Amino acid sequence: MTFPAENPVVDPSPTTTAERVNPQSHQTSVPQAGGGSGHVSVIRARRGWIAVDWAELWEHRELLGFLVQRDIKVRYKQTVLGVAWAVLQPVFAMLIFTLIFGRFAKIPSEDVPYAVFVYAGLLPWTFFSTSVTQAAQSLISQEALLTKIYLPRLFVPAAPVGGALVDLSISFGVFAVLMVWYQQVPGWGIVFLPLLVLMTVVAALGVGLMLAALTVSYRDFRFVVPFMMQVWMYASPVIYPVKLVPEEYRWVLALNPLGGIIDGFRAALLDRPFDLPTLGVSAASSVGVFLLGMFYFRKMERRFADIA
Amino acid sequence: MYRLGATQRRTETFQELIKSLVLAPVRKLHRMGEQIPEQEEFWALQDISFEVGQGDVIGIIGRNGAGKSTLLKVLSRIVEPTRGQVLLRGRVASLLEVGTGFHPELTGRENIYLNGSILGMKRREIESKFDEIVSFAEVEKFLDTPVKRYSSGMYVRLAFAVAAHLEPEILIVDEVLAVGDAEFQKKCLGKMREVAQGGSGRTVVFVSHNMAAVHALCKTALMLQKGRLVAIGPVGDIVQRYLAASVEGERNSIEAKRPMGAPVWFRRAEVFSAEAVGRPIRMGDELTLRIHFGADPAIRMPRFGWVLSDSLGTRLVGANNRYQADAPLERPARAGIISCRLGMVPLMPGRYQISLWIGNDAADSHILLDSLQFEVVAHDLWGQAKTPPLGSSALWWPATFEIEHDTQTAPALGG
Numbered sequence: 069m070t071f072p073a074e075n076p077v078v079d080p081s082p083t084t085t086a087e088r089v090n091p092q093s094h095q096t097s098v099p100q101a102g103g104g105s106g107h108v109s110v111i112r113a114r115r116g117w118i119a120v121d122w123a124e125l126w127e128h129r130e131l132l133g134f135l136v137q138r139d140i141k142v143r144y145k146q147t148v149l150g151v152a153w154a155v156l157q158p159v160f161a162m163l164i165f166t167l168i169f170g171r172f173a174k175i176p177s178e179d180v181p182y183a184v185f186v187y188a189g190l191l192p193w194t195f196f197s198t199s200v201t202q203a204a205q206s207l208i209s210q211e212a213l214l215t216k217i218y219l220p221r222l223f224v225p226a227a228p229v230g231g232a233l234v235d236l237s238i239s240f241g242v243f244a245v246l247m248v249w250y251q252q253v254p255g256w257g258i259v260f261l262p263l264l265v266l267m268t269v270v271a272a273l274g275v276g277l278m279l280a281a282l283t284v285s286y287r288d289f290r291f292v293v294p295f296m297m298q299v300w301m302y303a304s305p306v307i308y309p310v311k312l313v314p315e316e317y318r319w320v321l322a323l324n325p326l327g328g329i330i331d332g333f334r335a336a337l338l339d340r341p342f343d344l345p346t347l348g349v350s351a352a353s354s355v356g357v358f359l360l361g362m363f364y365f366r367k368m369e370r371r372f373a374d375i376a
Numbered sequence: 377m378y379r380l381g382a383t384q385r386r387t388e389t390f391q392e393l394i395k396s397l398v399l400a401p402v403r404k405l406h407r408m409g410e411q412i413p414e415q416e417e418f419w420a421l422q423d424i425s426f427e428v429g430q431g432d433v434i435g436i437i438g439r440n441g442a443g444k445s446t447l448l449k450v451l452s453r454i455v456e457p458t459r460g461q462v463l464l465r466g467r468v469a470s471l472l473e474v475g476t477g478f479h480p481e482l483t484g485r486e487n488i489y490l491n492g493s494i495l496g497m498k499r500r501e502i503e504s505k506f507d508e509i510v511s512f513a514e515v516e517k518f519l520d521t522p523v524k525r526y527s528s529g530m531y532v533r534l535a536f537a538v539a540a541h542l543e544p545e546i547l548i549v550d551e552v553l554a555v556g557d558a559e560f561q562k563k564c565l566g567k568m569r570e571v572a573q574g575g576s577g578r579t580v581v582f583v584s585h586n587m588a589a590v591h592a593l594c595k596t597a598l599m600l601q602k603g604r605l606v607a608i609g610p611v612g613d614i615v616q617r618y619l620a621a622s623v624e625g626e627r628n629s630i631e632a633k634r635p636m637g638a639p640v641w642f643r644r645a646e647v648f649s650a651e652a653v654g655r656p657i658r659m660g661d662e663l664t665l666r667i668h669f670g671a672d673p674a675i676r677m678p679r680f681g682w683v684l685s686d687s688l689g690t691r692l693v694g695a696n697n698r699y700q701a702d703a704p705l706e707r708p709a710r711a712g713i714i715s716c717r718l719g720m721v722p723l724m725p726g727r728y729q730i731s732l733w734i735g736n737d738a739a740d741s742h743i744l745l746d747s748l749q750f751e752v753v754a755h756d757l758w759g760q761a762k763t764p765p766l767g768s769s770a771l772w773w774p775a776t777f778e779i780e781h782d783t784q785t786a787p788a789l790g791g
Contacts, residue, residue, distance in 0.1 A: 107545075109468070111453055112461035134493040138479055138486070145481045145522075216473040218453040219494055370456045373449065 118366040125220050132223045136230035139202075143231060154235040155242050158194050162187045169307045178309050180338050181250045187243055188337045189306040189330045192268045195236040196275075196326060197297045202228035203276025204293045207284050207376070214284075214376045221369055222362070225280035229272050236265070243337070255339030264332045271325035271354040274361035281368040284376055305330050310343060322349035325357055420446040421457075424605045426598060430466075430545075433580040435590035435611060437618050438600035439746070444583045445550070447600065448472060451581060452548050466545030466579070469496050473550070475535030480524035484515050484534055487523055491538045505541045512567075513537035540567045546579045547571065568593055587615050587688045619687055619727075627749045634670060638741035640678045640734050643711070644668040647730060647748050650717070658755035659725060659772070663718040665748075669734055674708035680734045682716065685746065687727035692770055696733070722772045724764065725754040 125132075144150045162183055169175045170182030177185035203225035207214060213224055247254070283289040304326040305312075313321050321327040328343075328350020335342045421443045428434050438444050449455040451462060452470035477494040478487050488509055492502040502509075510516055513534040515526075523531055549568070569592070571578060584590050590597060590611060597614035599607040607614055629646035645668070649661040657663065669678050681696030695716065705712065730748040735741040764772050 107465070107467050109464045110461055111450065111457065111464070113457050113459055128496075130499050131493045134490050138482060138490055141486065142479060142481045210477070212473065212476050213494070215454065216476045217470060217494060219496070373454045 117363050120362055120366060125222065128220050128223070131219060132226060132230070135223055135227035139227050139231035140234050151238065154238040158187065158190050158239050159242060161190055165307050175308050176312070178311065178340065180252060184246055184250050184252055184338065185334065186307060187246055188334045191236065191239055191243060192329050192333050193301060193304060193306045193326065194239065195232050196268055196272050197301065198235065199229040199232040199272035200276045200279060201293055201297060204279035204283050204289060207280045207372070208287070211376045214372045221372065222277065222365060225276050226273060229269060229276060252338065254337050257336040257339060257342065261336045264329060264336060267351055267354050268329050270358045271329065274354070274358035277361035277365040281365045284372055285368065310346060318346055319349055322346040323353050325350050325354040419603055421450070421603045426605060426608055428579055428581065430579055431577045432596055433582065433594045435594035435597040436581065436583045436600065437590055437597055437614065442600040443603040444600055448548055448550055448583055464546060468546045468548065469542045469544035470548035471539050471550065474532065474539050478523060478535060481522055483522055484519045487534070488538055491535065495539060495542055496544065497542060509537045509541050512540065536564055548581045549583070551584045565589065565592065587618065588690060591615055630747050632744060635742055639673065640669060640671045640675060640736050641742040642667055642732060642734055642744060643670050645732055645744070645748060647750055657750055657752050659723065659752055660720060660755055660757045662720050665716040665718060665730065667714050667732065668711070669714065670711050672710060674710045675736055676708050677704035678714070678734055679736060680714050683731045685729055685731070686770060690770065693721065720774060722774050723752045724770065724772050725752050727751055
């Protein structure tokens with residue numbers, strides 16, 4: 069808190085009603101910030117929407133890495149089956165869905181075995197729902213990170229999304245086995261897979277940040293989120309193909325980022341044509357959700373320490 | 377700034393939010409023609425301007441609720457000020473708690489990296505200090521053990537060790553020294569002194585209740601009262617002023633309100649001499665501490681503890697029914713009274729304060745630090761017209777002295 073004289077930002081006449089016992093003693097400010105990093109920061113009240121401080125996020129990028137690592141290590145540490153859970157969860161979901169929706173309800177699966185079809189949808193969906201659910205809880209389960217220290221708080225809900233990426237890659241491995249088993253070959257569309265994964269990450273971050281901020285203010289969201297995810301799954305084409313939705317209403321489905329993403333995953337992995345309009349609308353809504361989540365989070369962030 | 381009146385309308389749960397949205401127009405109708413009650417504003421801090429030079433070590437002192445913690449939180453960027461600004465030149469690190477972000481499932485090694493990073497250290501910095509941190513904490517053998525298996529002493533040592541090896545240009549520290557066993561506290565204080573006086577040019581802002589620690593570490597001090605800066609200057613003068621100010625406000629009894637969501641809380645607390653209520657407490661008096669508690673849900677056995685400290689903040693004695701086997705109430709109650717008979721506490725004349733804790737079996741839910749304050753006046757207990765000299769010791773022990781002849785050695789000495 070050295071206020072060097074040449075600093076133009078300093079108010080030269082601090083109005084203070086304080087009685088100074090010995091004014092000389094505390095005015096020992098060193099005129100030049102010798103040895104300092106030259107790092108100057110100003111803390112003041114801000115109003116309305118606050119821009120994301122990208123420079124700060126970049127400076128602390130290692131912290132995000134450590135938080136992601138922690139989430140991965142902790143997630144399976146005390147479980148007997150460990151990482152196997154990352155395989156078992158989607159596999160069981162696939163088996164159940166295949167039995168109920170593929171066998172009994174006979175939902176069409178676009179000429180591929182229903183198991184492969186539903187698993188291709190579960191890949192992005194499981195990633196999305198795990199990320200969002202954990203991101204939403206992240207702030208209230210780590211209150212001390214809000215009230216005892218300052219750090220780029222965006223990282224706290226972002227870390228579980230990074231952790232879920234590891235699960236996603238394991239799931240991809242399982243999917244590869246499934247493809248071999250059912251003798252399916254992906255087409256050239258698979259080169260777009262990284263882009264689709266990125267889109268899923270963007271959507272998950274947006275929704276996760278928004279729900280994390282809401283959960284701090286309204287603890288009810290702890291109960292709302294799991295329920296919301298259940299409804300969201302049926303609103304997304306996880307167990308049914310997009311084609312089942314009449315063409316004139318498909319844009320409604322595409323407004324749900326997961327609509328286009330899941331359809332895109334199937335196109336990329338199962339060698340079928342991309343539904344570009346649907347994908348385009350979903351991409352736009354992913355980015356929209358992301359921006360909304362980011363800015364809402366930034367807006368609410370100021371109050372976190374007071375209400376957490 | 378916190379809007380107190382507004383808390384009534386602050387929507388805590390989603391249900392209330394929805395209700396308030398639905399009722400908003402109705403409320404507006406009601407309000408027409410009726411005066412809108414003014415919101416009561418509460419400024420946690422106001423009119424605080426000060427400078428700290430590079431390399432200065434400044435202590436912030438003040439009573440509970442004076443705004444010390446809020447000031448620290450503003451300086452550490454945890455809470456954003458409503459008005460005003462702070463200019464910081466240099467990298468800032470704040471220590472409001474040791475071990476923030478420690479994860480019990482992770483090993484000591486993993487937690488060093490995680491906690492270091494949370495405190496703002498770069499990976500390379502942590503790597504270069506790693507061995508120092510480990511040896512300071514004395515946990516070499518348990519580096520790859522999850523910290524949940526650590527003893528509480530080890531845990532605190534490791535947490536402090538990471539924090540102690542931070543090298544920011546500006547360090548903001550809250551009473552973290554009040555951790556660990558006596559020996560480790562000494563080590564921490566030594567480390568703090570090294571940081572503060574090592575000529576490292578580091579600026580330290582230090583908040584504490586412990587006047588002895590403030591005196592030992594800081595050159596300058598700043599005193600807050602009700603959110604305002606009342607004095608700043610050499611540490612000796614300010615500590616004197618603080619002590620003088622606390623004499624004015626003797627509080628043998630206090631009233632308290634339920635903190636938000638607390639299952640058990642204090643409603644009232646008082647300390648008095650068993651001999652005569654309302655009379656000044658004299659040396660040798662038997663003391664009683666009585667508290668009135670509230671509980672929701674009803675409880676059979678609130679856990680109540682207290683610690684008595686002297687005017688410098690040194691904790692002298694304490695007790696807590698959490699560790700004792702006293703009989704609970706026959707049936708759960710929503711309110712009750714606990715009387716704690718301290719017996720004759722051998723206090724020297726002087727100022728004392730009592731911190732209070734209450735909670736249920738799981739955790740403490742209401743803490744009133746240094747809330748009861750009282751004076752012990754000198755009293756000629758033995759009818760000798762003499763009292764022990766002040767400052768000879770913290771406590772005066774009610775010992776008895778027996779004297780007898782030494783028949784074995786006396787003859788040899790020619791007695």
